[in-house]
Amino acid sequence: MSAKPPALLLVNLGSPDSPQTADVRRYLREFLSDRRVIEAPRAIWWFVLHGIILPFRSPRSAKAYASIWDADSGEAPLKQITRRQAEGLREVFGDAVRVDWAMRYGQPSIAARLHALMAEGHERIVIFPLYPQYSATTTATVVDEVFRVLAGMRHQPTLRFVPPYYDHPAYIDALAESVQAAMAGLDWRPQRIIASYHGLPKTCVEKGDPYERHCMETSRLLKARLNLPDEMLLTTFQSRLGRAEWLQPYTDETLRRLAEEGVENLLVITPAFAADCLETLEEIAIAGRETFLAHGGENYAVVPCLNATPTGLAMLATLARENMCGWVS
Structure with missing residues (x-):
């Protein structure tokens, strides 16, 4: 050895x-x-x-x-x-x-x-x-x-x-702790929490890729860990490329829909990312905020990735x- x-x-x-x-x-x-x-x-x-x-x-x-x-x-x-x-x-x-x-x-x-x-x-x-x-x-x-x-x-x-x-207790506990910490720092209460995952062409899943199933299980376990009602945490997919159908619902369309339906306070978490990057800092924190507020939302916050905390x-x-x-x- x-x-x-x-x-x-x-x-x-x-x-x-x-x-x-x-x-x-x-x-x-x-x-x-x-x-x-x-x-x-x-x-x-x-x-x-x-x-x-x-x-x-x-x-x-x-x-x-x-x-x-x-x-x-x-x-x-x-x-x-x-x-x-x-x-x-x-x-x-x-x-x-x-x-x-x-x-x-x-x-x-x-x-x-x-x-x-x-x-x-x-x-x-x-x-x-x-x-x-x-x-x-x-x-x-x-x-x-x-x-x-x-x-x-x-x-x-x-x-x-x-x-x-995706289903490891240490990971789920860490995600839950990050959500709880983010909510504790807000002076408003989220009406919905979006778990936004990186997207994937639907054909990949049809060919056997387990990614969608893993994402849904992460959301399910996180929801249970936080003791949230079913309608409180929504799973969506972002960052699609091209015209082919990707995993749905799409994050940007969900942000627009929620705001138009009267949801004023929204919290977003990005559980597919171990570190903040272009997709979380620009696509979600900047462009996502602009979409939500432009369609009637009032308060919008993004939970940082687990990073090096x-x-x-x-x-x-x-x-x-x-x-x-x-x-x-």
Whole structure:
């Protein structure tokens, strides 16, 4: 057995190197070229991606990234928070675990961090995809990339993967605590709570992807944990791309409908995201607020992701420790 302690590699989706259009375009090209993310025939999709999506979406996405970009660090919030999560777990585990982090798309790459950990002598590595609910478009892409890297290694590490944690008691408890803390800080009471998850084309679920089922189970468990009536917490899906049908109900349409039906006070939580990012900070906190208020809503608040809060770190540590059984006491 290696004398070096095991390593824990946190992996999140990624972000562009800057909010400039060229960097956003490069990031989107890598992301949307993944066969797991877009399952369209390659020849057709190449022309759609390079002829339509990248030329038109890149400037719009760059503007959205600019609205949330941290000018002091020069980084997107997702990278900042993932780094802080790794730093927080280093404090939790001390010298017993080497904690590192990577991005599935962009930098630091999974390949670079795996090679670095092996070069340091860490031959036992736990991969932690930071996606609570499994989807082939997220979790599976991490697994694919890890094994692609290993295929080129003569000396391969022993690997474990943290499984999806959509129904783990530690995760549900952490979500519930974050909702309760957010509500305690409001001077108004929500009439509805929306649990907004990242969207997925409906065809993916029809082919066997368990993502929708995982999302619904997270909502069910969270609702029970908070002791909410059925009509109080609504599950919706955001961030759709293209004209195909995605999982419904759509978040933006639900925000509009609730406001028009007379709901004045709304709280939104985003349980599919382990760290705040473009989809939570811009799409939900900024654009979502504008939609709700423009159609008659009065009060709107978003529960921050678990991020690197003490509650979030304790949850991540619990999951990591469970998957290092026999490696770490």
